[in-house]
Amino acid sequence: MENIELRGCLEDELTEICLQIGLKRFRAIQLFEWVQQKAVRSWDEMKNVGKSDRHTLSTRLRFYALDKIREQRSKDGTRKYLFRLEDGETIECVLMDYARTTSRDRHTVCVSTQVGCPVGCSFCATGLEGFRRNLSVAEIVGQVLDITYYVRQEDPDFQVTNLVFMGMGEPLLNYDRVLKAIQLLNHSRGLNIGMRRMTISTSGVAPKIVQLAEDNPQVGLAVSLHAAQDAIRNDLIPMNRRYPLEQLMKACREYTQRTKRRITYEVALTSENAKREEAEALARLLKGHLGHVNLIPVNPVEGTGMERPDPEKIRRFAQVLEEAGISVSSREERGTDIDAACGQLRRQWEGELK
Known part of the structure; x- marks a missing residue:
């Protein structure tokens, strides 16, 4: 079964996945907000999503954050990031x-x-x-x-x-x-x-x-x-x-x-x-x-x-x-x-x- 990138999913897509694996619709909304609004970088940061549900979701959804390997800051406040995929x-x-x-x-x-x-x-x-x-x-x-x-x-x-x-x-x-x-x-x-x-x-x-x-x-x-x-x-x-x-x-x-x-x-x-x-x-x-x-x-x-x-x-x-x-x-x-x-x-x- 295809492992889908969590950060690339729209709310409707997450809803469909949650329903397919037996989770309630509200889980999709929670998941979307944790990822797209609160910008968390790991499953463990989703405090109101139970450990069992996080495990179930991780069997269908790949969740990885970019690896920051360098950051430069300018005197004018500009920040430049180099991320590893x-x-x-x-x-x-x-x-x-x-x-x-x-x-x-x-x-x-x-x-x-x-x-x-x-x-x-x-x-x-x-x-x-x-x-x-x-x-x-x-x-x-x-x-x-x-x-x-x-x-x-x-x-x-x-x-x-x-x-x-x-x-x-x-x-x-x-x-x-x-x-x-x-x-x-x-x-x-x-x-x-x-x-x-x-x-x-x-x-x-x-x-x-x-x-x-x-x-x-x-x-x-x-x-x-x-x-x-x-x-x-x-x-x-x-x-x-x-x-x-x-x-x-x-x-x-x-x-x-x-x-x-x-x-x-x-x-x-x-x-x-x-x-x-x-x-x-x-x-x-x-x-x-x-x-x-x-x-x-x-x-x-x-x-x-x-x-x-x-x-x-x-x-x-x-x-x-x-x-x-x-x-x-x-x-x-x-x-x-x-x-x-x-x-x-x-x-x-x-x-x-x-």
Whole structure:
């Protein structure tokens, strides 16, 4: 009989399993709340579930927490985690805290969806290590749950408020599992993170962008654009050869027409591409699109040869877009003192093991 991952089960699925093995429906609700809301990491922490029932449940449900093997803390409060999975593979995720003027601070977790990445963007540390496999639903959700668990040891009232699926991997190439993870993380008996506080970031899987508009129009979308010309984008993001800009922008337009939600277009700026002509090409490409440009000074990553531009270049690049009527902002730098770029901590760890 199949052994199912507990952290990847919806409440209805747990109810069905409980009824199949002779347990009451309320056990499923208790189980779901212990795992998805209270973020416990073991059967023994479920205090109101009897030992006999826990044993019975463990014959049908696999319950394992991610193994935290490294944590880095930035002076700005950002925390970066390296987790080891059951098969020995490792993944990263990041917690970013932003103080707000309202009654609640914003706590954003950047989640990985794959071990490594098949896209191979030229500026990304994750892609340098290649692709290993997709993460399961339990492994995706587990990153948020385990960060919640660890932070609550210091702050019992801690709650994740925002999620971005833009850690290691291409979320839209693990589409079904990512959407189920979103269901779990949004559940009212779980962490209850609002759909509109979650964002999926993609390198440009055009058909899945259109499908996302149909399947979950509430979740935000960010597109890693980075260049406005196919010849340049082919080198930066090999995915562009499969889904060139014409096809990608058509999918983006369809997404905004269906959802009425604007897309965030991510543009990584280097000392080489932060030029006026690049900004002008970007403005032409995005004219008439419902979107916002987020300029990102590239993180220096050993092996890519790319360097970040100086602040004045970034300012001038943004000015060109603003003058063309394009909404634009520059990403607030977080965690630069702890190598916060996706894949850097994992590469460092694996290098130490060699």
